[in-house]
Each structure stands twice: as structure tokens, then as C-alpha cells.
Amino acid sequence: MRQERQVLSSGGALSLLLAASLLLSSASSEEYDYYTWQTDNFHNSGRFYSKQPQCVDIPSDLRLCYGVGYKKMRLPNLLDHETMPEVRQQAGSWVPLLAKRCHADTQVFLCSLFAPVCLDRPIYPCRSLCEAVRDSCAPVMETYGFPWPEMLQCEKFPIDNDLCIPIQFSGNHATQTPVSKVCPPCDNELKADTIMEHFCASDFVLKMKIKEVKKEKGDRKLLAAQKKKKVLKMGVLRKKDLKKLTLYIKNGANCPCSQLDSLSSSFLIMGRRVDQQLLIMSIHKWDKKSKELKFAVKYMKSHQCPTYHTVFQ
Structure with missing residues (x-):
């Protein structure tokens, strides 16, 4: 002592x-x-x-x-x-x-x-x-x-x-690198480890097409295409959520998100339900040529994540 x-x-x-x-x-x-x-x-x-x-x-x-x-x-x-x-x-x-x-x-x-x-x-x-x-x-x-x-x-x-x-x-x-001005859900590497960390920490994971993007009360609102959705992790989603799926990037109305510059491709979207909104935690373009993405998606099918609690609330 x-x-x-x-x-x-x-x-x-x-x-x-x-x-x-x-x-x-x-x-x-x-x-x-x-x-x-x-x-x-x-x-x-x-x-x-x-x-x-x-x-x-x-x-x-x-x-x-x-x-x-x-x-x-x-x-x-x-x-x-x-x-x-x-x-x-x-x-x-x-x-x-x-x-x-x-x-x-x-x-x-x-x-x-x-x-x-x-x-x-x-x-x-x-x-x-x-x-x-x-x-x-x-x-x-x-x-x-x-x-x-x-x-x-x-x-x-x-x-x-x-x-x-x-x-x-x-x-x-105080900071190792300056905090990016890019919307945080849009500022993640397309690496298998990063994808799996978000996969386990998210309530739901989807492969989907986006029909339209709007701005609403400081948030960015994403409206999903009706039929172009594949559920990779259902989590808190309900069937009625999928019928008319609306997702939000919180406080994301004005920050850059290059992934949304074009809506022609499909997207990998991971998120959580907070109150009554489905918030996006991570968004990636679905790059068919990416070995990292292919590995992560294959790993999702068998990987047993710990049951994370929502500790941010």
C-alpha cells in the first residue's frame, strides 16, 4: 500500500x-x-x-x-x-x-x-x-x-x-484526429471488422434501395423503396415497419453524406430504434466487388453477437 x-x-x-x-x-x-x-x-x-x-x-x-x-x-x-x-x-x-x-x-x-x-x-x-x-x-x-x-x-x-x-x-x-464534419453514420470504413462491430451494436440491419431523401426538422429522412429490401437482422423491426420503412440520420440535414449523392445502388444500413424513430448508425453503398463486405455478410449468418443493451439511453 x-x-x-x-x-x-x-x-x-x-x-x-x-x-x-x-x-x-x-x-x-x-x-x-x-x-x-x-x-x-x-x-x-x-x-x-x-x-x-x-x-x-x-x-x-x-x-x-x-x-x-x-x-x-x-x-x-x-x-x-x-x-x-x-x-x-x-x-x-x-x-x-x-x-x-x-x-x-x-x-x-x-x-x-x-x-x-x-x-x-x-x-x-x-x-x-x-x-x-x-x-x-x-x-x-x-x-x-x-x-x-x-x-x-x-x-x-x-x-x-x-x-x-x-x-x-x-x-x-485532446483529440487524436479532428472530428469529421461528415454525417457520422456516413463516415465508416468499409472494413469487415467495422461492419461487424456495427452489426452487433445495432438493433436492425438491412440491404435496401432508397426511394427518396428529404430534410425534416434538422434530420435527414430516408424513404425506402417498397420491394427492394432484404433483412439481415430483424431485431426490433416489426412487419409493419418494413411495409412503409422510414429511416433517419439524426441531425443530418446539412452534413455531407457522399453515399446518398446517388440512389441508384443498394445500401447496407444498420441502425437502432430510439423512441419512435428508426435511426441510422451506419450506411454503406452495397459494393458487389468488395471482399470486405462479402466476408462480413457471410459472417453475419453464423456469428453470435452478445446481447448488447442500449447503454447510450
């Missing part, structure tokens, strides 16, 4: 996460395989757990946090998820946000909560870290129709001190 305090108070030469990672790597794997916190009952945010927290390996299929810089995480985590399947379910919906690179600390912030580093006490993100990520990423999320979620309200986190995770990138280095 004395060693831990010395590292935590070092004043910023190393990030808290990296320092914690060094502490973990200096111990034997056997020590941390069975490491638990010596408390009668674990209490977090007014909730009691029947099991004491434990250190567990961050699994390779936890895409949000695998390879974040340390190998073991605290379970239950800091968002009240008690089992690894629950962590996977909740964390999976955030993976597409990382691809937008709205802030360089997005992964550090999210993983500090979903997969907290394994120490003898919970280490929360500093309020300033939350605020920096929120201010950069909330506008991106809003373009998808999702507000910054209640569970990540920054007032819940501690004001900066030596025992919380601080901002890693500041000033002009």
Missing part, C-alpha cells in the same frame, strides 16, 4: 492507469488470480454484493478494453456489473464510439469504469477527465440521437486528486 501511494502521488509523470499496470505486473500471476478485498461486504453506489470483488483477466472479446494497457480488471466493476457477460453486453455498444476518435481519452475513461484496474480500492476517473471526454464526444453521440447517459454524469466522479484517474491528453492533443 505504501508503494501504491508513492506512485499515485508522483504528480503526472505517468498516468494512474499505467502506474497501476506496473504494480500488477510486478506481482506474480498466482497472487492476483485469487486476490480479493478484505471487507465483510462490498458496497458500491448504495448497492451491496454477495461476492467480494476479485481480479480477473480482461478477456480478448471485451473489445472496448482489451489491450488498454493492463491485463486484469476488478469485478464487480464500477458500473455495478457483477458478471463478465454483463460487462460484455454493456461495453459492446460503446465500441463504435471509439472509432470516431472524438477524444483521445475516451477508452481510458470508459475502461476505468467498465474494466477498472485491479487495486485494493476502487479508483474512479477524475471529474475533469469525464468532462473532457463528455464535451468532445457528446456532440458526436447526439448526431446519432443519443444523449450523454445518466450513468456517466460527471458530477458523480471525484474532483481531481491523487487518487483518481486524470486527463492523459490535454490542450491541442
Whole structure:
């Protein structure tokens, strides 16, 4: 514990996460395989757990946090998820946000909560870290129709001190790349991995033709052609939705979307139902020559996605 305090108070030469990672790597794997916190009952945010927290390996299929810089995480985590399947379910919906690179600390912030580093006490993100990520990423999320979620309200986190995770990138280095002005659903690579991430995080997936595109109250409204639809993932769609299918790019009335410059081809569209609207999360032209697209579509038929919850709401 004395060693831990010395590292935590070092004043910023190393990030808290990296320092914690060094502490973990200096111990034997056997020590941390069975490491638990010596408390009668674990209490977090007014909730009691029947099991004491434990250190567990961050699994390779936890895409949000695998390879974040340390190998073991605290379970239950800091968002009240008690089992690894629950962590996977909740964390999976955030993976597409990382691809937008709205802030360089997005992964550090999210993983500090979903997969907290394994120490003898919970280490929360500093309020300033939350605020920096929120201010950069909330506008991106809003373009998808999702507000910054209640569970990540920054007032819940501690004001900066030596025992919380601080901002890693500041000033002009806050973002890795400038946030694109292109409508976010239109700004995704036609890569199999990217397609599958959106496939699993979406409520529905369609191959379809678009009859008409309109602007409506700041959104872009897409009207589907009546018969040219193939359902690749039904999800929340109902049969009556398919009969007169209307999709929206939230806040997308004026941002560029090159895919919609021509409506002659079919499209791969992935999205979610939010309130009573079907919102587009990703849109690609259906390129018959694309090996990446062919691979992804073939993989969709057999791939078992985790049951992601809509954590943005």
C-alpha cells in the first residue's frame, strides 16, 4: 500500500492507469488470480454484493478494453456489473464510439469504469477527465440521437486528486484526429471488422434501395423503396415497419453524406430504434466487388453477437 501511494502521488509523470499496470505486473500471476478485498461486504453506489470483488483477466472479446494497457480488471466493476457477460453486453455498444476518435481519452475513461484496474480500492476517473471526454464526444453521440447517459454524469466522479484517474491528453492533443464534419453514420470504413462491430451494436440491419431523401426538422429522412429490401437482422423491426420503412440520420440535414449523392445502388444500413424513430448508425453503398463486405455478410449468418443493451439511453 505504501508503494501504491508513492506512485499515485508522483504528480503526472505517468498516468494512474499505467502506474497501476506496473504494480500488477510486478506481482506474480498466482497472487492476483485469487486476490480479493478484505471487507465483510462490498458496497458500491448504495448497492451491496454477495461476492467480494476479485481480479480477473480482461478477456480478448471485451473489445472496448482489451489491450488498454493492463491485463486484469476488478469485478464487480464500477458500473455495478457483477458478471463478465454483463460487462460484455454493456461495453459492446460503446465500441463504435471509439472509432470516431472524438477524444483521445475516451477508452481510458470508459475502461476505468467498465474494466477498472485491479487495486485494493476502487479508483474512479477524475471529474475533469469525464468532462473532457463528455464535451468532445457528446456532440458526436447526439448526431446519432443519443444523449450523454445518466450513468456517466460527471458530477458523480471525484474532483481531481491523487487518487483518481486524470486527463492523459490535454490542450491541442485532446483529440487524436479532428472530428469529421461528415454525417457520422456516413463516415465508416468499409472494413469487415467495422461492419461487424456495427452489426452487433445495432438493433436492425438491412440491404435496401432508397426511394427518396428529404430534410425534416434538422434530420435527414430516408424513404425506402417498397420491394427492394432484404433483412439481415430483424431485431426490433416489426412487419409493419418494413411495409412503409422510414429511416433517419439524426441531425443530418446539412452534413455531407457522399453515399446518398446517388440512389441508384443498394445500401447496407444498420441502425437502432430510439423512441419512435428508426435511426441510422451506419450506411454503406452495397459494393458487389468488395471482399470486405462479402466476408462480413457471410459472417453475419453464423456469428453470435452478445446481447448488447442500449447503454447510450
